[in-house]
Amino acid sequence: MSFKRIGVIGSGQLGRMLALAGTPLDVEFVFYDEARVSPSCNLGKCIFPSEQGSFEQFADSVDVITYESENTNLELVRKLNQIKPVYPGEASLSKSQHRLTEKNTFRDLGLNTANFLRVASKEDLLDAAKQLGLPIVLKTTTMGYDGKGQAVVKTEDDINGAWELLGAHELIAESFVNFSRELSVIAVRDIKGNTKVYPISENDHEAGILRISRVPAKALSPEKQKQAQDYITTMLNHLEHVGVLTLELFDCDNGLVVNEMAPRVHNSGHWSMEGSHCGQFENHVRAISGMPLGDTSPKQESAAMINIIGKTGDRDSVLSTPNAHLHLYGKEERLNRKLGHINLLGNSHAEVELAIKKLGAFIKECG
Numbered sequence: 001m002s003f004k005r006i007g008v009i010g011s012g013q014l015g016r017m018l019a020l021a022g023t024p025l026d027v028e029f030v031f032y033d034e035a036r037v038s039p040s041c042n043l044g045k046c047i048f049p050s051e052q053g054s055f056e057q058f059a060d061s062v063d064v065i066t067y068e069s070e071n072t073n074l075e076l077v078r079k080l081n082q083i084k085p086v087y088p089g090e091a092s093l094s095k096s097q098h099r100l101t102e103k104n105t106f107r108d109l110g111l112n113t114a115n116f117l118r119v120a121s122k123e124d125l126l127d128a129a130k131q132l133g134l135p136i137v138l139k140t141t142t143m144g145y146d147g148k149g150q151a152v153v154k155t156e157d158d159i160n161g162a163w164e165l166l167g168a169h170e171l172i173a174e175s176f177v178n179f180s181r182e183l184s185v186i187a188v189r190d191i192k193g194n195t196k197v198y199p200i201s202e203n204d205h206e207a208g209i210l211r212i213s214r215v216p217a218k219a220l221s222p223e224k225q226k227q228a229q230d231y232i233t234t235m236l237n238h239l240e241h242v243g244v245l246t247l248e249l250f251d252c253d254n255g256l257v258v259n260e261m262a263p264r265v266h267n268s269g270h271w272s273m274e275g276s277h278c279g280q281f282e283n284h285v286r287a288i289s290g291m292p293l294g295d296t297s298p299k300q301e302s303a304a305m306i307n308i309i310g311k312t313g314d315r316d317s318v319l320s321t322p323n324a325h326l327h328l329y330g331k332e333e334r335l336n337r338k339l340g341h342i343n344l345l346g347n348s349h350a351e352v353e354l355a356i357k358k359l360g361a362f363i364k365e366c367g
């Protein structure tokens with residue numbers, strides 16, 4: 001069994017890169033999105049949700065459905081799933097939409113997380129500050145991304161401000177994790193339950209937005225590598241996940257701590273497009289359409305991904321850098337907007353670091 005037509009809810013760069021990876025496998029794409037000008041629209045058919053009967057039309061025109069974002073409307077996914085299979089399934093989507101449900105799932109399955117408490121009132125917040133000990137990170141349980149919808153409460157003086165900022169929402173308070181760096185592990189599971197894991201990536205953020213991912217994460221102990229692989233395999237199997245799944249991790253002295261998951265291809269996995277034998281986009285397409293999974297191992301010793309944010313910058317300097325691969329998403333320049341990325345490959349960490357340095361001016365210009 002192999003599905004030939006994939007429907008994607010959303011039409012941003014992730015949908016675009018899915019279509020770019022799936023087209024050589026003779027898979028066709030239909031995008032379901034409001035945006036009439038979007039990174040994906042010239043790579044497949046578009047159906048607009050505002051038009052009557054559109055979701056049935058969308059479902060009827062494809063064999064299987066996937067989505068770009070963990071914030072995809074769950075009700076819509078349930079309705080579509082009555083007509084055609086939606087992967088990843090409802091468990092993966094609903095759990096990643098709610099930080100409290102997500103963290104409870106991690107804890108129930110024995111994955112290390114920061115200590116956390118639900119906060120529904122200012123009294124709860126005062127109580128959480130006492131029980132967890134300051135500093136704490138206060139987050140909205142839904143719709144947070146790239147550090148939005150959260151505040152760090154360092155001292156008791158910050159409590160009122162944090163409550164004023166976020167108190168209108170349901171919240172989770174987490175103890176502050178003293179990590180040395182942020183990592184992510186990405187893996188894929190197919191319809192039959194086979195899994196494959198990508199090398200672990202080390203991620204640098206600026207102002208809450210991912211700037212650079214380096215793969216494999218340098219000097220990560222075999223114990224921590226195994227911990228990350230075990231964690232993601234546990235999650236994939238527990239959720240009966242089909243497609244790519246990402247876990248964001250904190251690297252701490254005594255082991256890894258899970259922060260959150262994304263039921264989708266992830267920005268920190270973009271390096272795999274040229275950097276591994278089968279990139280995350282192709283593997284997601286293969287998994288959801290019933291094809292065998294591809295090899296997730298890296299092609300070279302070292303790889304990196306630099307996000308192009310806000311301004312497109314000097315394209316030609318990227319194109320003249322050996323082993324650099326430019327991906328632009330066809331989006332208008334705007335402050336803090338992800339417009340594209342550069343993948344760098346090398347035979348050593350040092351070689352890739354040199355290439356990152358050479359593109360330093362470019363990175364600055366675009367930031």
Ligand code: AMP
Nearest residue numbers: 114137144145146147174175176177260
């Ligand atoms: P999130 O929205 O959960 O991905 O958080 C955004 C960023 O805030 C993370 O990438 C971390 O840098 C930081 N952060 C989130 N939770 C914690 C925590 N419990 N302790 C320390 N830093 C955190």
